[in-house]
Amino acid sequence: MLRLRGSTLARILSFSAASPIPFPLHRLLSAVAPAVSPNPSFAVEEYLVDTCGLTRAQALKASAKISRIKSPTKPDAVLAFLAGLGLSSAHVSALVAKDPLFLCAGVERILAPNVVGLTGLGLSHTEIARLASLAPTCFRCKSIVSNLPYCLSLFGSYENLLLVIKHDSSILRCSLEKVVKPNVAFLQECGLGDCDTPKLWIAAPRLLCTNPERVRAMVACAEGLGVPRGSVMFRHALHAVAFLSKEKIAIQVEHLKNTFRWSDSEVGIAVCKFPNILRRSKDNLQSRSEFLISEAGLEPAYIAHRPAMLSYSLEGRLRPRYYVLKFLKENGLLDHDRDYYSAVAFIEKVFVEKFICPHKEAAPHLSQDYEAACRGEMRTRFRFA
Template identity: 40%
Template sequence: MSVTRCNVEDLNPSRIRTPQPPKALCLADAVTRRRRRRRRRRGDMLHLRNHLLPLLHAATSTASSSPLHLTHRLLSTAARSPFSVEHYLIATCGLTAAQARRASPKLSRLNSSSNPDAVLALLSSSAAGLDSLSLSRADLAAVVAAEPRLLRARPGTIARRIASLRGRANLSAPQIRSFLMSGGAAHLASSDVSPKLAFWVPFLGSFDMLLKILRRCNAILATDVDRVVRPNVALLGECGLGVCDIVQMTQTAAWLLTFNPERLKIVVRRAEELGVPTSSWAFKDAVCTVARNNEGTIAARMEFLRGTLGCSMDKLRSAISRKPSILGFSEKTLRGKIEFLLTKVQLETEYILQRPVMLTLSLDKRLAPRHYVLQALVEKGLIKNDVDYYSCVCFGNEHFVARYIDRHEDALPGLTDAYAAVHAGKSPAQSLTQHLKTDRYRRM
């Protein structure tokens, strides 16, 4: 029997070569160990804080300058909770609790106050130099509540964009403040809008007009000027609209200029199909109306008006060419106005078709209240029965009150207050008839 001899040194564990793990796994293990150590340290600190703080709170009532008090302060600092975005928005930015709750999800990546502090310094009165806008605390709160993501932007980028608003757009510090308060904060956080402001302010005629439009349509500053806005302005100009007409349209429908140019061409073609001449002042209304409603809605609305008024399509088209915006009202609203004019006021269909603007006026605040006032004045013999109803409803409210109510206040006491309540929407129009049927008026 043979025995195999082996070297004792070969059995030494230190000489046995084990396979080494990959380098990536070693790094991953190291990261995992570091994370575990940090969690253990945080757990130990919280455990220590939970056990010592009750004793420290009791000790602070005896001597605020004692070593135990100083230990309490050190432990409180060491165990300080992580950065709270919601608390920062309330304490530093001046937002309400509800505003902070809505804004904090947009700032979830913030883990310190260093970047927001730098941005706020550029906007507030605490910063010295040309880049400061000197916003008050209330203004800062309004700006941050409107666009919280501004606090995530790089301070250097914000400073360059503010300088560009001053230099390229030629805005003063008060104008920049007004711009931010009117919705411009979102654009300051995302891009440099000074080239677009350099176009819009001269085009609209004033910076104040730009602010007015921004409150209604902030998208104009997100639209490419050269590829979208200028071609749309040129297209409307080819239809016969002057610059003043386009600016006037922009005041109520600035979103039209943000359309893709091909889409606006389709809108213009549909407006022309309504029979509204491009040279007519009503063409602006036609473009805005068809832009808000699809072809099916417009066709259904025209068929409804034809059937409700009992007229031919040619006469209806003639009325629409004078006031295309009537196609923008719902069938329910139009039905109420038409039935009131035909049954209560007893107007002829032809009279309404010749004056389609009446269908755009409020039934509860203008058409009905003025009819009931005129009816009462006729019954009392204070005015003749040949007063033109259309002229009365087209008067401004002050003119109508001065001519038909204040003049007859002695004969119909209390009518002024009753009409004012109806016009303000505090009372229904029918309350005027009930008011005029009281015993006091019957005796008179």
Template identity: 45%
Template sequence: MLLLRRHLLPLHRAASSLPSPIYHRAWLLSTSTSASTAPFSLEDYLVAACGLPPAQARKTAKKAFDESSKRSQKAFEELCWSRLKSASNPDAVLALLSGVGLSSADIAAVVARDPLLLRASPKNIAPRLLALRDRFGLSTPQIARFLLVGSRALRSCDVGPRLEFFISFFGSIEQLLTIMKNSESILQVDVERIINPNIALLREWGLSVRDIAQLCSRNARLLTFSPERVKELLLRAEGLGVPRSSRMFKYAVVVVADISKEKVALMLKFLKSTLGCSESEVAIAVSKIPTILPLSEELLLRKIHFLIKEAGMEPQYIVERPVLLAHSLEKRLVPRHCVMKVLQAKGLLSSKMGFYSLVQIAEKTFKLKYIDCHKESVPGLADAYATGSTGVVPSGIKFEHLKMFQSFSLDGVSATHSH
């Protein structure tokens, strides 16, 4: 009895310190459940205590029971729902969430994302929740965001040391939260046994700590792989013809971590046939900009079509400048080509300035030199470019210049043309 009192008293204080409608709904359901002989229903609980709509509650309850497909249903229920024979454990969890300041809406979102949180041990998660606020200084919105992507880690391990490590490694809790959206499991991986050996291995291959942080911000799962797999990926990246000393090497590592050897082979074959070049030429192009490999064949075909048919480039020219294929078609290639045609027709652009050079200019510099300085001579150009660079382009294989440029009268020369 004394042990039970010690366990329940902190929960009561946490709930009473910051009243929440969701806690009171949970308490009412708990008392009504204990007063009846009806079996506990997770679906009903999600509606009455957590405020989920019935349809969402039904879907969430099903998701909870589908979490482990490798176990038999009976074994899974015995393992995961031993604390859900009544509402007492879920009530305690809701009280803890309310106690760290989460609103009813926050709690409903968290539970809908991870219903197994309701069966977590309050004794285990209570200090971990409090540490988010008191030790790491997370605000209530940050705690809510953390739980949406990190509740599984919270209920499965002591996240404190891992949070401390990753906040230091990535530079801020905000950066970590962003990374966790794409790699929820990162806090569940052992730092000493997996993370640190992987970092050491990457550094042996010439990557700096900053490089590794940037690399993992694109694909944090890389740090969670076994060191043996990471070494295999490093060898594959080098096999693309990208030397370890190249600034592109870290991007090559990200690429091979995302796509299979078979996918790489298919893309090399596709580029060779589409651009009509040799295997060695394709290999050189990929070594210069390996980030084109994960792109779809359809997207690459659209870019190549535009560069050849609209920009007037030869396939060999594109092969020698593969960075053109890495730029966004809708946000950079098409809008800048439109601007080039407008300025050329107005006599405001030197004939020596080619499209490739215009594409390579940083966005801020491009706007300053080729948009802002022509506000008086070409009214509306800035607005047209701003609209065009948001990506409003037809999705078909054929292209026409963006419609907003059709309004320019260019001394009798239309800024648009069709095939």
């Protein structure tokens, strides 16, 4: 029955998208979701397991949100609608688990008209199906059709939009005129250029849907870190402080000072150069401090002026490359003044070309030892011969 309903709805949607005249959806959709009386024996949890494919735990959690459903009529129609869009059983199960209230959405009143509207904007049924799967809550809102054109222009492409809504789809139902557009205009006034804004939107989509007054407070906080509007790092600073309270920022700054033995001025330099350090976990920072200061012997001031190194993998980059440089210097194969940060900043291909390949004859095991170190198989010392 579900397969039959799905194929029926697929023909309806296909015809309605191509039809140049108003299409009587209500007459055909009635065939997909015939009206029936409430079924007193209908059990929501069992329906979610047997028909929607949810696990028992998922069904127990979801059933509390849709306990008002008293018959399979409306959820059957919704499942038929999703099948008509081409969603697999696995995708339908994931959608229902994510948004159980989707089963309560009106096919004739909201879902089918949304498909017609999105098709009119140029989206294929495959693209619409992906949208429904990623943002089911928004898909059952009429605003998705009116918001989509602006969102596409804002993010630059449909693929970029999908990247955003994987993390936060609220922009598809947020007020454009009262919230989104004022935020975009203000942040552009702050010096965010055409290249910066899509990156910020993708990294922090919630920013666009936040109360404009709060966004202004975030900008002030970013400036308070010493990163001026219009600077190269302003976008990163704004992303770093977004949704962090002043108290949390102060706690993180104090932790940085203690962990890396930085003075007030040094922690200020580090934050200005690498604002995302404010979002690093305590364990992440502690492990890097122990290696860079205690083992590699770097001065706190050296790290403060090159804080980007704290973003690199400890086991996959910082530690293995340190041991390569140490090995080369100890065996007279490298100038002892060679800067550590310049070596760890290189991409992998360039590092290998500059520090591994030239020493194949003098140190035939270096490449093998370095690869082992990158896998976490760190030997006490690299082999010379």
